Amino acid sequence: MFKHIMVPVDLAHIEVLEPSLEVVADTAKHYDASITYVGVTSTAPNSVARTPDEYQQKLEAFAQKRHSVHGQPVTAKVYSSTDPIANVDDILVKSIDELGIDLVIMATHLPRHLDAVMPSHGGKVATHTDASVFLVRPTES
């Protein structure tokens, strides 16, 4: 049913991703799908990498690590932006079409009042794409 899964990854907050990564591994194995880990980084140096190139290398290393866990084919793709915090949703929506993604699995936070003004990235991506979107909430622990 799903051939190509996109997993948005923020290497600066990898701990938040943990529950979703499990879902990704299980789903990819179940559908025998390939996975693209997508990162959106700033063109200016940030806490993860000092250049977009370095970010790409780190994301590839991350993808390989995940491949060794689930064994499904992986690729890594990085987009850089002057203002990644503001542009991340648009970039993800665009990349879904570009990469031919049919399922997006991404971590998200619990609903909060602030979402009315600043919606979650997951919620916004789901609103603007034709692909299926699986939002994984943080676990109780």
Added chain:
Amino acid sequence: MDSNSQRPEEKSSEGIPSPDGPANLIDTDYVIGQDNLTASPMGFNIDLHGKVFTISSLVIVLFVVLTLALQDQVAPIYDTVFNYLTTNLAWFFIFAANIFVLLCLFLIVSPFGKIRIGGAHAKPDFTYAGWFSMLFAAGMGIGLMFFGVNEPLAHFGTSFDGSNWAPLGGATGEFEGDAAGSAALGMAATIFHWGLHPWAIYAVVALSLALFAFNKGLPLSMRSVFYPILGERVWGWPGHIIDILAVFATLFGLATSLGLGATQAAAGLTYLFDAPEGDVTMILLIIGITIIAIASILAGVDKGVQLLSKINIAMAAGLLFFVIAVGPTLLIVTGFFENLMSYVVHLPALSNPFGREDANFSQGWTAFYWAWWISWSPYVGMFIARVSRGRTVREFLVAVLLVPSIVSVLWMTTFGGTAIDQYLSQGIEAVRDAGVDLQLFIMLEQLPLSNITSFLAIVLVIVFFVTSSDSGSLVIDSITAGGKVDAPKPQRVFWAIIEGTIAIALLLGGGLTALQTMSVSTGFPFTIILLVACYAIIKGLMSEPRPA
């Protein structure tokens, strides 16, 4: 790993400007954000540099409270500091600004001009139109609205009257009663204050920041420029102090300008549309500007700041060409070249730091302006740096130095030239006698469709403030987040609100001008920082791999 798991040929994705070519990152163990505090109080994520954020916030609160509570006592102190600087150190400001211009001109023609910001293969993030609109709107948009008419008339008037406030020989009565000579000198002096020198100030800050962030891999923060001198100590207190000073200058520069700008816009609204005079109109203006600025920063640099800047520049161009078309067209067209020539002729004397006969002008105008531009330079420079990745040094300097200077000449010629013509040929004295906030509207009143153009001018003033407020909030947020440009969004909103709040508090409690004087005084320490930046630029460019 199976054969499908990784395809090396796909490593270089289209989305990133990768590879960026040979790079020469500075070897440091410092990790951006390592000194930051992170938390999520009430669902708000925060990610701040503990010391820079805390101290700059406390200093800001202290200054606002002091200014509000002890206005009569602190205002003279601020004035004394500022007057001391512009009177006794005018030579230093004028001398330093000349160095900035000479460095920029040298870099344009030198082989360093080929070096690309962000690495040899970096691609620009914005189109020329978007890029230029942003740097122009952030750089001086708002000032042009008020001083475009005021300043040429002022210098013309003092020269014509033989006042000792006139520039150069005008101060000794050389141009008394000489309308043509006074007009030429007035235009040259105005262009001097709005041409190469201010833009060179911005260019030095922007280029040094861009170079050390995008080519050397240091955080996009003022302290990074000091790395060639301070080395690793830049991550400690010396760096904190530089960044705190940058926050101080930026926030107070923006907040006081916002307050004073609202006063001026309100005066325009009252004059044109009989809007009720008083605090309510001004506060509503500040709140409106802040709300639009918040929407803009939430939308981000691309969809917020860039879009507003483009709208802004398109409207400004519309107003400019309208005045050219319905005003004294031939005079403006020929005046453009004449004023440019007059500027070139008077430039050596105007930029001479020593032995000036026109102390009032060189200290009261030029040194004031240089301190003002320099105090704005951390904000404007950092914003320009952020949006300039992918440009070569030459392209960058042509766009940041030469093109805006030419636009300033055209703007000043159009607005100032038209106003001087109205005064001289049509005998309209009101245009010269009115306050600075009304002169533009009186000039427009003499032209057709003045209701529409005056309204457009007020909208322009307001939108220029929005573009200052939103880009300024982005800059302050980045500095207080330890150079991170990807800190959580609520922090940007926080700074925009603080800026509006300070503007309102000072508007109601008084002290706007006093605090603005204080913030312009930061121009002095920043002049020293900028001289260091000049050294850093040369050092940084020399260590860059030379393009073929």
